[in-house]
Amino acid sequence: MSMVANESRFRVTGMDCAACGNKVDTAIRRLPGVEDVTVSVSTGAVKVRHADGFDAAAVTRQVRNLGYGAENADAADPATAGRHGHDHAGHRHDHPAEADLPWWRTKKARLTAACGAALLAAYLLGHLAPSLERPAVLAALAVGLVPVAWRAITAARFGTPFSIETLMSIAAIGAVFIGAEEEAATVVLLFLVGEMLEGLAASRARASIQGLSSLVPKTALVEKDGQAIEVPAESLAVGAVLLVRPGDRIAADGRVVEGSGEVDEAPVTGESVPKRKSVGDPVFAGTVNAGSVLRVRVTAAAADNTIARVVRLVEEAQESKSPTERFIDRFSKVYTPAVLAVGFLIAVVPPLVVGADWSEWIYKGLAILLIGCPCALVISTPATIAAGLSAGARRGLLMKGGVVLETLGKITAVAFDKTGTLTMGKPVVTDVVALARPVRSILSLAAALEKGSSHPLALAILERAKADKAPVPPAFDAQAIPGEGVEGKVGGEAVFLGSPQAAGRRMALGEEHQARIAALNAEGKTVSVVLVGDEVAGSIAMRDEPRPDAREALAAMKAEGIRTVMLTGDNRTTAEAVAGGLGIEARAELLPQDKQRIVRELQAQGLVVAKVGDGINDAPALAAADIGIAMGGGTDVALETADAAVLHGRVRDVPDMIALSKATMGNIRVNIAIALGLKAVFLVTTVLGITGLWPAILADTGATVLVTANAMRLLSWTPR
Secondary structure, three states, X not given: OOOOOOEEEEEEEOOOOHHHHHHHHHHHHOOOOEEEEEEEOOOOEEEEEEOOOXXXXXXXXXXXXXXXXEEEHHHHOHHHHOOOOOOOOOOOOOOOOHHHOOHHHOHHHHHHHHHHHHHHHHHHHHHHOHHHHHHHHHHHHHHHHHHHHHHHHHHHHOOOOOOHHHHHHHHHHHHHHOOXXXXXXXXXXXXXXXXXXXXXXXXXXXXXXXXXXXXXXXXXXXXXXXXXXXEEHHHOOOOOEEEEOOOOEOOOOEEEEEOOEEEEOHHHHOOOOOEEEOOOOEEOOOOEEOOOOEEEEEOOOHHHOHHHHHHHXXXXXXXXXXXXXXXXXXXXXXXXXXXXXXXXXXXXXXXXXXXXXXXXXXXXXXXXXXXXXXXXXXXXXXXHHHHHHHHHHOOOEEEOOHHHHHHHXXXXXXXXXXXXXXXXXXXXXXXXXXXXXXXXXXXXXXXXXXXXXXXXHHHHHHHHHHHOOOOOOOEEEXXXXXXXXXXXXXXXXXXXXXXXHHHHHHOOOOHHHHHHXXXXXXXXXXXXXXXXXXXXXXXXXXXXXXXXXXXXXXXXXXXXXXEEEEEOOOOHHHHHHHHHHHOOEEEOOOOHHHHHHHHHHHHHOOOOEEEEEOOOOOHHHHHHOOEEEEEOEHHHOOOOOOOEEEXXXXXXXHHHHHHHHHHHHHHHHHHHHHHHHHHHHHHHXXXXXXXXXXXXXXXXXXXXXXXXXXXHHHHHOOOO
């Protein structure tokens, strides 16, 4: 049986921080037949690799025992059960899962409200009947503490004895024994408020990426036998033809087969200017038809459209941990038992050694337990990584996990492919040299001969004729002459369009014209000469031009001290001409293995190298680089070889991706400083007797909320 067949996916609700994830991970690993477990707190997904004959129901039972909601995503999602069992974001079930409820209706919010109400009632009762105050406060404490203590006991039973709930329960019960039950009840309430806020922040991070799924409309108009029938978007098959009216969202990835008009891609790409689409152009699910009626042939089923793949990639990326995150996970496993030990020593040593007051030092020891809660520290990194990955995905910058996001900020050299990466990937007419005929006439004659041809140079001439509104008259007896060009009759005149060498064999090209052609060739341009009757009408030069944002993007990288180099299989003249215009060093006439060799040479010089290419002939170099970035138009992104991808094929997305990585790593450093800094301050003030139990838990809750809020700031990240 293959590994994928032995992999089950589960949807778990109620996990709000990495500590929850660790509890679930540890509990599932104890089940017989489990080989590996991957828990993603940010997406609520759990992946279990297991032996044959494994009972998947045991996983849901084990997770529910810990107090979390759990269901088998494979069983719940028949569309994907046969494949990976991906639980696509936005996927809903008949009964409302905890994750689908508004925050104030979740279990945690209800428990917090009950505990708060009980505590308020106890204070009021205490004022009216002082003798009843203590039992009322103890009852209020029990409302909040019993569920917390029960979670501590179950976590210990399933392999996590040193949980945050354990620290909390010991501190609260200990406080009751030294007569500080009012503080204990306040501490439990603050702890529950903190947990509820964590849940709210975690669900916001989750919703941010799942919001992409809701961009795809639920229904689509499909043309069948000349009629438009409304069908569910999920059921669309490849090859179906959609009718997209002005203002409609496009329901699937596809190609325009009829009509032309503007399509607003802002929801998916963040690109503010609508893009003009005509027959043959690709369109993406979730974009809005802003112009006239379009007919679109579907090229990808619902589960494989651009948005579904982005969501799936981000979910998978959030499951793979960054180096910082792995370190903090290991650190927190040692940290919690160490906090228990320190708390115990502070409570016991001063009274035993110097005869200090037992109740005062036990109180300080309990406060240390609360200060030691590793919540804020443990959540500091995964929350930020999840927010960074989501912020990137919403702008078409896909990164496969925390490691990639972390490494991107360290890049010191970027190697670019030329065709289709730095350039548009198709030739355009750059110059029309008019000799015996005016410019529009030359374009008309050339376009007449090329009409109907699908050769890239022919398409460039037809495009320019259309842009310049040059009329395209019919051509008669038009035929291609292999290796030379095309000839035919236009308006009764014999016309030839072909290479300068072939034109020179038919009639003499003047010295001045030859010099002009040589100059255009030196700029890396392909020149075609137009002959009409017995005169040289003029010539047309074409070249694959750089993308409009390429120069600015390369300059931005240079300003950051990043070395840029262009690697291309194209001839040296063309490569140097394009590189000269962009201000980048060029290496030309390379085979795929040469590109890989150059990447390795740059690494040998101590540079951290990113390779940007279209991923097909660049596969060896993409794999060799520290980070491989695929440049792609949504559907055919070479995501398999690459570590990251820019979906919208903009060169400026590469420096933006590096900037996002730096912003994310800066955010993580601030978070760790907040988490550890607040602990250090309260540790000192508690030992000195300045602060007590409830300021300690308030500091911990406050740090967790601050850290999460700081991480969420990344969701609104925009490139400069």
